[in-house]
Amino acid sequence: NPCVFLKIGEDGKGTRYVLDEYYFSSKDKGYQKTDSQYADDMEEFIGEDTIERIFVDPSAASFIAELRQRELPVWEAENEVIDGIRTVATAIANDTLYVLKRCKNLLREFASYVWDPKSQKLGIDKPLKEHDHALDALRYFIYTISKSPTFDVW
Secondary structure (H helix, E strand, O other): OOEEEEEEEEOOOOOEEEEEEEEEOHHHHOOOOOHHHHHHHHHHHHOOOOOOOEEEOOOOHHHHHHHHHOOOOEEEOOOOHHHHHHHHHHHHHOOOEEEOOOOHHHHHHHHHOOEOHHHHHOOOOOEOOOOOHHHHHHHHHHHHHHHOOOOOOO
């Protein structure tokens, strides 16, 4: 699976902007990276920017451990899929979420996101787990923030 990092900022009025992305697909590159290499990439991606929090899929336990060992501000993200998708959709509809053009993979995934037709025939909303890793990263952030009133400084 591709590894995705998103850099997201807020304008102080509640509007969030996806400013940059890191996207590494071992399938496309022809080799895999370790958690330590991804953490190196994360630190390089952060650069001199001040990062308040890093939200990570809770299933990535070894990567979370690596980031914590480096004393990065990592939090396990809320991973509810359908409610998370709805929260992202609401932010877009309310004009409180924008994506910069340089985030090509995230924008591409918005255009290719599809629902599972077999599940839909059963009346179940379930996305296909294809071409959605950048969207998952966005969902982790948006939904976790929406569920956690203590995360109010961005």
